[in-house]
Amino acid sequence: MDCAFGVMLFGLHRVGPKLHFLATFMVAFGTLISATWILSVNSWMQTTAGFGMNEAGQFIPLDWWKIVFNPSFPYRLVHMVLAAYLTTAFVVGAVGAWHLLKNTAPRRWRTMFSMAMWMATIVAPIQILAGDAHGLNTLEYQPVKVMAMEGHFDSHPDGAPLILFGIPNSADKRIDYAVEIPKLSSLILKHDLNAPLAGLDTVPDELEPPVAIVFWSFRIMVGIGFAMLGIGLWSLWNRYRGTLDSNDWLHRATVAMGPAGFVAVLAGWVTTEVGRQPYTVYGQLLTVNSISPVEAPAVAASLIAFIVVYFLVFGAGTFYILRLMKRLPRDPMPDLDDGPIRTSGVMPGPAAGTTHRSQHHGH
Secondary structure (H helix, E strand, O other): OHHHHHHHHHHHOOOOHHHHHHHHHHHHHHHHHHHHHHHHHHHHHHOOOOEEEOOOOOEEEOOHHHHHOOOOHHHHHHHHHHHHHHHHHHHHHHHHHHHHHHOOOHHHHHHHHHHHHHHHHHHHHHHHHHHHHHHHHHHHHOHHHHHHHHOOOOOEOOOOOEEEEEEEEOOOOEEEEEEEEOOHHHHHHHOOOOOOEOOHHHOOHHHOOOHHHHHHHHHHHHHHHHHHHHHHHHHHHHHHHOOOOOOHHHHHHHHHOOOHHHHHHHHHHHHHHHHOOOEEEOOOEEHHHOOOOOOHHHHHHHHHHHHHHHHHHHHHHHHHHHHHHHOOOOOOOOOHHHOOOOOOOOOOOOOHHHHHHHHHHHO
16 A cells, blocks of 8 residues: 555656656665565465474474465565556546546646556556466465355355355355356366366354455455456557547546555455454464453553554545645646747746747737
8 A cells, every 4th residue: 555655646746757767666666675575474374384383382483485485475465566556557547537627737637647547558457367366376275265255155066156246145155146157266266167166065164254245355356456457448449549638438437446446455455364264374373362361451542542543644644645636736847738938048028939920020
């Protein structure tokens, strides 16, 4: 998320080319390093490797290389970084589209909108492929999470359907009002229409994640991803026709999609973290056994402190960014339609060409 906010701020400011490049590079590089360590730690909790247990039942490192570069880390890193930049692209694109609709300094916003749409067009399909690879990795190491994501309460020995929509019914172990495509889930996950897929009927009830939350958060994430792809392709078609700057419906759709990246990222993290339940460390440490011996008042106090601090920080940041979006760019160069541009050092007054024309007409 810091990637999205950081790059967006530099994308909205009008600074010199060298400073802009340096600032963008520093934000991107710093964010990548930060994301690497955060995702490495989280990925290890999902797909453990390179550890042992001592006599006290504590995790101890045996191979730091395997711990850092655990089986799901590369997939999760690529997926998250692409998601951050897609989020940025749609926020920046929404700002450009908003000002194009209002027709304020159109030359500047055309450039902004065009660059954002290039990012959406190129990165969205790559993100879908990266997400598919991440899903296959999850199927290998966390199959129960995939069962919940797919809504497969029952095993399917002759090919599993892809359930598009429905209402998970954990009490009766079924998806009510399911809308599904036969055998497509097996094709996606196993690349074989008739490949068998195990369901939650093979898992003890106490080891099942909350299916309804995982089922819907996964669909929100995927649905937004395909909507981003649709906007990217739509913009590409309009670019080909020369109507990228004039299609108001495309601009309105992009404005509506402005916050969608944040929703998709949050939905993805909900899928990841709720889907690993009931484990804190997948397959190794149950969440119920992870509770620290801390009194309830202390937990409540720290929780309230986190809520207050995050509310203030994110509230101030959101307020600042919204004001920044609304403000016109500070660019010393006027639009081409604003009139003749005076050369540096010329005193205020009529432009040379204008003076010449007026003298000519006076004669």
